[in-house]
Amino acid sequence: MNKVVLTADRPSGKLHLGHYVGSLVHRIQLQKDHRPYIMVADVQALTDNFEHPERVAENILEVTRDYLAVGIDPHKATIFVQSQVPELTEMTVYFLNFVTLARLERNPTVKAEIAQKGYETSLPMGFLCYPVSQTADIVAFKTDIVPVGEDQLPMIELSNEIVRRFNRIYQTEVLKEAEPLVGKVGRLVGIDGKEKASKSLNNAIFLADSPEDIRQKIFSMFTDPHHLKVSDPGTVEGNVVFTYLEAFHQDKEEVAALKAHYQRGGLGDTAIKERLNTTLQTFLAPIRERRAPLKDADLKEILHTGTQEARKVAQITLQEIRTAMHLCYF
Ligand code: ATP
Ligand code: MG
Numbered sequence: 001m002n003k004v005v006l007t008a009d010r011p012s013g014k015l016h017l018g019h020y021v022g023s024l025v026h027r028i029q030l031q032k033d034h035r036p037y038i039m040v041a042d043v044q045a046l047t048d049n050f051e052h053p054e055r056v057a058e059n060i061l062e063v064t065r066d067y068l069a070v071g072i073d074p075h076k077a078t079i080f081v082q083s084q085v086p087e088l089t090e091m092t093v094y095f096l097n098f099v100t101l102a103r104l105e106r107n108p109t110v111k112a113e114i115a116q117k118g119y120e121t122s123l124p125m126g127f128l129c130y131p132v133s134q135t136a137d138i139v140a141f142k143t144d145i146v147p148v149g150e151d152q153l154p155m156i157e158l159s160n161e162i163v164r165r166f167n168r169i170y171q172t173e174v175l176k177e178a179e180p181l182v183g184k185v186g187r188l189v190g191i192d193g194k195e196k197a198s199k200s201l202n203n204a205i206f207l208a209d210s211p212e213d214i215r216q217k218i219f220s221m222f223t224d225p226h227h228l229k230v231s232d233p234g235t236v237e238g239n240v241v242f243t244y245l246e247a248f249h250q251d252k253e254e255v256a257a258l259k260a261h262y263q264r265g266g267l268g269d270t271a272i273k274e275r276l277n278t279t280l281q282t283f284l285a286p287i288r289e290r291r292a293p294l295k296d297a298d299l300k301e302i303l304h305t306g307t308q309e310a311r312k313v314a315q316i317t318l319q320e321i322r323t324a325m326h327l328c329y330f
Pocket of ligand 2: 198
């Protein structure tokens with residue numbers, strides 16, 4: 001079945017391993033038989049970077065470069081830039097009517113981000129409302145599947161609530177509910193042991209990191225603070241090195257054996273970090289090599305073509321929305 005798949009990333013920085021396991025891996029698989037739309041969410045990135053728009057502008061091409069480097073095929077996927085599809089902004093304004101302030105404030109992901117950004121005392125409305133603009137992104141393309149990390153589940157739930165409300169009030173089926181698709185690693189922890197690797201927290205290994213940076217980040221990883229001597233029994237739960245080995249090491253039996261050895265004692269932190277270093281260097285080297293020769297002009301062309309295609313689809317949905325809302329006077 002040809003389903004519509006939509007995903008997005010904020011161009012607030014380059015993409016990292018969390019993006020890979022959380023969402024990119026699914027996009028690469030789904031592009032074989034489905035219709036993926038991949039959006040560079042610059043409008044959303046501005047909601048907490050509006051004072052530094054150059055940061056967002058710079059990263060639009062970097063994120064696109066990451067897409068191609070991991071194997072997203074621009075002939076199969078429509079890659080586009082959010083701000084250049086103004087139909088999405090218009091939809092967002094209409095959808096704001098279908099959600100209350102209390103409902104937006106209840107979103108656990110937004111709540112955590114507000115605390116993390118120190119927005120408790122002066123919260124920009126654009127930031128609080130970004131899940132509503134995500135609803136526009138999802139419905140504009142009649143999306144069936146949204147491959148996301150766990151942190152995005154409350155957004156999809158809200159989007160589906162807005163869809164149901166809209167369709168009920170206007171007695172229509174114009175908007176479609178979407179299903180999230182969460183990977184086996186729904187939330188990759190940060191290298192600092194914080195619950196999520198993220199661009200904003202700068203606690204991630206980026207797909208474009210140099211071999212030296214990768215090594216240095218692995219050696220700074222949080223392990224087991226009580227594992228002082230190699231002979232001590234160690235804990236694997238909450239141990240970032242093992243979390244990353246589980247997510248990226250191909251040989252599952254070897255990971256199980258390493259875990260058992262670490263737990264009974266006799267396996268040092270340096271040894272497991274060296275093992276992870278080999279794994280991640282092997283995984284990231286081809287991505288970095290595919291990334292390097294991609295030219296700005298070619299990436300811009302891909303975005304330009306994709307944006308034109310995306311706009312055509314969004315225009316059709318917007319017209320249906322306007323009709324349902326009786327907004328066709330002339
Ligand atoms: P920012 O810190 O600017 O919000 P981010 O690192 O959270 O950046 P996003 O662009 O917000 O990245 O997220 C894009 C997609 O990648 C989302 O579907 C999100 O759930 C997923 N994702 C991001 N970080 C992780 C992670 N650590 N583990 C799993 N999925 C992730
Ligand atoms: Mg995020």
